[in-house]
Amino acid sequence: MGARTNELGLTRNDYKGRPSTLCAGCGHNSISNQIIAVAYEMGLNQHDVIKLSGIGCSSKSPAYFLGRSHGFNALHGRMPSIATGATTANRDLIAVGVSGDGDTGSIGLGQFKHMIRRNVPIVYIVENNGVYALTKGQFSATADIGQKLKYAGINEMPPIDICMEALIDNASFVARSFAGDPTQVRELLKAAISHKGTAVLDIISPCVTFNNHETSSKSYPYGKSHQESLQDITYIPMYDPIIIDVMEPGQVQAVEMHDGSHVVLKKLDPTKHDPTNRLAAMQLLEEARAKEQFITGLIYVDETQKTLPELSHMVKTPLAHLPNETLRPPREALAKVMDRLVCCD
Amino acid sequence: MSDVQSSPAESLMAEPEPIINDFQIMIATVNGSGSQTANTALLRAIFRMGIPISGKNIFPSNIQGLPTWFTIRVSKDGYIARMEDVHIMVAMNRDTFEEDVQKVTSGGICLYRSEWKVREDREDITYYALPVKDLIDELDVPGNLKSYVENMIYVGALATIIEIDLDDIGFALDFHFGGRAKPINMNMAAVRAGYEWAQDNLAKRDPFKVARMDKTDGMLLLDGNSAGALGAVFGGVSFIAWYPITPSTGMIDAVRAYLADMRTDPNTGDATYAIVQAEDELAAIGMVIGAGWAGARAMTSTSGPGMSLMSEFAGLAYFAEIPSVIWNVQRMGPSTGLPTRTSQGDVLAAYFLGHGDTKHPVLFPNDLSEAFEFGWKAFDLAEQLQTLVFVLSDLDLGMNLWMSKPFAYPDVPMDRGKLVTAEDIEREGKFWRYEDKDGDGIAARTLPGTDHPLAAYFVRGTGHDERAIYSERSEDWLANMARLNRKFDTGRGLVPQPVVDQVAGAAIGIIAYGTSDGCVIEGRDRLQAEHRLATSYLRLRALPLNDVTRKFIANHDRIYVVENNSDGQMAMILRMEYPELAGRIVSLAFADGMPLSPRWMVNALLEQE
Incomplete structure (x- = not known):
């Protein structure tokens, strides 16, 4: 029996990358697997996708999925600028970026916020574990107060909330998930890929080596016991017995994406959260923080906000594909400028 | 205006030989006062008279209120380097007046505002006091534009003193304002006011004047x-x-x-x-x-x-x-x-x-x-x-x-470098991003979006092999760095080549680059004319260097590297690239915020000789 294929005639294996060199059980690997699954299920053309990252454990992971897509492992914290240039030079590309909490929350916070402000078209995933693992266990800016690390002791500074930062900068798509909830990660990834602007996806991704004990909110034990699902999302009909069990017809809300596809949100409590209400989104995050919970789901979305390529009033043809005749004005154009400047007839 | 001056008759007798098309004007103003329009109009008017000019704006890091100077060098010989001498000072900033007067070369002019009531202390220069305030008040200029338009008064007065054609000033203003009649007329009225007042009230007691030439025909600014x-x-x-x-x-x-x-x-x-x-x-x-x-x-x-x-x-x-x-x-x-x-x-x-x-x-x-x-x-x-x-x-x-001169349209088609398409890969059956197939160190690339399963590669700042795959192997590292060096060597022949003026029998060679060129051109002429010192000249147009430069150094006993920095940075690179010739290389480096002057270069070089 042949392997199952998608609409492009490709198998799931065709969407894999090189073998992961991350630690066994790392949450990042699970996320990579969900990216592979989603790209396969959506039938993405890999040559239309660019994979981008910064520096850190998370940023290594684009090598481990979509092996037929061009990739760019940029500098620490500087992936947003690479994404800005690449997606402006070729507006047809689908950018998938993978960053970490150090890469986004510390060294790259400025570029992260300006990327959001410009609404650069990219799925921007933060694999958030609250720790610098490649340098062997320093706190990151998303570490919780009171968290203990063998290397760094006890953290006494408040964490930066990636989703809150994104909301403050007028992000057009903000979601949070947990690497241990592959179903939800896949749902949110699909919604993010369908979103036309910057889609920030903060995924709590436990570090099995340096930060996986009960005092950390970025650990498996904590995540499993404190995760409060905001909505269940079904993108296309998906098998999810638990979700279907609790769905009520009155509890469904559809959000239309720019490509006409729909994300259907299923709220646990329909009076609880409207993902098109920015203030409510902030309040939700703030309340969750006070209760020491992290909520997951689509926190905010605005499909009307213009993207950078739209704001640049560029031709529809990608700049990178423009022929030389278009790029270099003709001889007469230079002669005209020279004539205007030359002094004496 | 002339309590310290001699009578007109005496001054007429004493009038020196005219100095035509060979002097420098400095205009001292306050930044944010709008003097740039006036100064550019002056520059462009003289340029339009066919006389070679160069202008420099010496301005502060500030928006409004600090001193700023504009120099216009008029040079019949076409020299464009900075010169220290100021022959005509247009002193329009009271705060720097005393300092500005001291900058004037003996025999020069100081044009200033008569309402200041300052002492005309120097006997070796000519003072002209200009009633700027009275003249602008007589004109129909809106109050908010007065301080801007009044700059045109000194343009007009100067036009009388050094004989700039008013038509050329009119042309310059027309160019500046893109043909818009209202600002042109308003400014031109102020120019005329200054011009006519000077015609009626100033007795010329200085030698400086411009005279039409044909050296800027067909040129642009x-x-x-x-x-x-x-x-x-x-x-x-x-x-x-x-x-x-x-x-x-x-x-x-x-x-x-x-x-x-x-x-x-x-x-x-x-x-x-x-x-x-x-x-x-x-x-x-x-x-x-x-x-x-x-x-x-x-x-x-x-x-x-x-x-x-x-x-x-x-x-x-x-x-x-x-x-x-x-x-x-x-x-x-x-x-x-x-x-x-x-x-x-x-x-x-x-x-x-x-x-x-x-x-x-x-x-x-x-x-x-x-x-x-x-x-x-x-x-x-x-x-x-x-x-x-x-x-x-x-x-x-x-x-x-x-x-x-007008710029030349590119003489070669755009070169997009080695690009591999999906068809190329289909034909070859493989694509390795960093494979040096041609031996020149340059590997072909694909662009993101290339529709072929083998087209993709992973860009990384980390160690990689020919296929762009992460590698920490020493052999891969060495091979990649060797290829990058090969590529850099290929670049030595692709970058713009030096411009060489090799003078037979010259023991001295000068190397310079960029804007120091103007200083070297004039400095060499002076060394030859005033000191009978012949020099060759190589103007570098790019790094990395190649054999042309090495040969030039080898062909001369001493090489002076003229540059506008303090450490002699290009001299360091030359010594590093050609250690066997390092002993011949002498650094002439200077940086005080101003472009290099030929006078400095000549003195600095002669000190070493």
Whole structure:
């Protein structure tokens, strides 16, 4: 029996990358697997996708999925600028970026916020574990107060909330998930890929080596016991017995994406959260923080906000594909400028 | 006005030989007062009379209220270097009047505002007191524009004193205001008021005058930032990211205007380019590299502090081999330094920008034509060599007005470098991103979006093998670095070659680059004329060096490297590249915020001889 294929005639294996060199059980690997699954299920053309990252454990992971897509492992914290240039030079590309909490929350916070402000078209995933693992266990800016690390002791500074930062900068798509909830990660990834602007996806991704004990909110034990699902999302009909069990017809809300596809949100409590209400989104995050919970789901979305390529009033043809005749004005154009400047007839 | 002056009859008798088309005017004003229009009109009027000129704006890092000076050198011989002598001082800033008077060369002129009631202390110069306030008050100028338009009074008075044709001033104002009648007429009225008052009230007691020539026919006046911007447009630039910084901002203003004019789709009105104002220089270069990777012709323009911030990305562009262009319009460092003063101080930093063993091609335009030429050529080089290319301009070239012949349309088609398509891969059956198939160190690349399962590769700043796969193997590292060096050597033949003037029998050779050219041209003439000292000259147009430069050094007993920085940065590079010739290389380096002057060069060179 042949392997199952998608609409492009490709198998799931065709969407894999090189073998992961991350630690066994790392949450990042699970996320990579969900990216592979989603790209396969959506039938993405890999040559239309660019994979981008910064520096850190998370940023290594684009090598481990979509092996037929061009990739760019940029500098620490500087992936947003690479994404800005690449997606402006070729507006047809689908950018998938993978960053970490150090890469986004510390060294790259400025570029992260300006990327959001410009609404650069990219799925921007933060694999958030609250720790610098490649340098062997320093706190990151998303570490919780009171968290203990063998290397760094006890953290006494408040964490930066990636989703809150994104909301403050007028992000057009903000979601949070947990690497241990592959179903939800896949749902949110699909919604993010369908979103036309910057889609920030903060995924709590436990570090099995340096930060996986009960005092950390970025650990498996904590995540499993404190995760409060905001909505269940079904993108296309998906098998999810638990979700279907609790769905009520009155509890469904559809959000239309720019490509006409729909994300259907299923709220646990329909009076609880409207993902098109920015203030409510902030309040939700703030309340969750006070209760020491992290909520997951689509926190905010605005499909009307213009993207950078739209704001640049560029031709529809990608700049990178423009022929030389278009790029270099003709001889007469230079002669005209020279004539205007030359002094004496 | 002339209590210390001799009578008109005596002065007529004492009137010295006229000095025609060979002097310097300095105009002292306050910045933010609008004197730039007046000064540019003066410059352009003399230029239109067919007389070679060069102008320099010496301005503070400030918006309003600090002293600023504008110099116009009038040179029948076509010399454009900075000169120290001031023959005509137009002193319009009371705060600096005493200081300005002292700058005037003996026998020169000081034109100042009569309402100041100052003492005319120097007996070796001629004072002309101009009633600017009275004259402007008589004109119908709105109150808010008075201080702006009153600058035209000294333009008119000077036109009388040195005999500038009013028609040429009219032409200059017409050019400046793009033919708009209202401002032209208002300003011209003030010019006439100053002109007529001087005709009626000033007895000329100085030797300076202009006389029509034919040396500027068919030439244009422009700033180097605009010339470089125009070059970039004809190089097919499609992506620009930048962050505001003096003195490079004008380049972006210019490129934006040219692109809007020439690169808008006639049917849709859409742009065939994008310009992004970044949050800092670090992001600007990141965007440029992202765009260059994706296949755009991408550039940024900056100055020293911005270039420092671009350091890590410069290393990535070198190592990951991504076409990109940085224009650095140099100003005086270190640090914030003198932000509105010129220097050639970023040569070493640009050549080696980045950590590890990093090096980049660097181009040095000397004038407007080369700024234009390197504007387009930099993109060809960046794509041919798949690397970051620097163009090092400077404030003097970038922000001042220069004469030039019209620019030559690019003489070669755009060269997009080694690009592999899906069809190529299908035919070959494989694609390895960093494979040196041709032996020149340059490996072919694919662009993102290439529709072939083997087309993709992973760009990384980490160690990689020929297939762009992560590798920590020493053999892979060594092979890659050896290939990068091979590629750099290929670049030695591709960059613009030096311009050599080899003088038979000359024991002395001079090496310079960029805007120091003007100083060297004049300095050599003086060495020959006044000291019977013959010199050869090699003007470097780019790094890396090649054998032309080595031979030039070897052919002379002594090589003087003339440059506008303090450490002698190019001299260091020459000694490093040619250690066997290092003993012949003497550094003549100087930087005080001003462009180099021939007088300094001649003295500094003779001191060594």
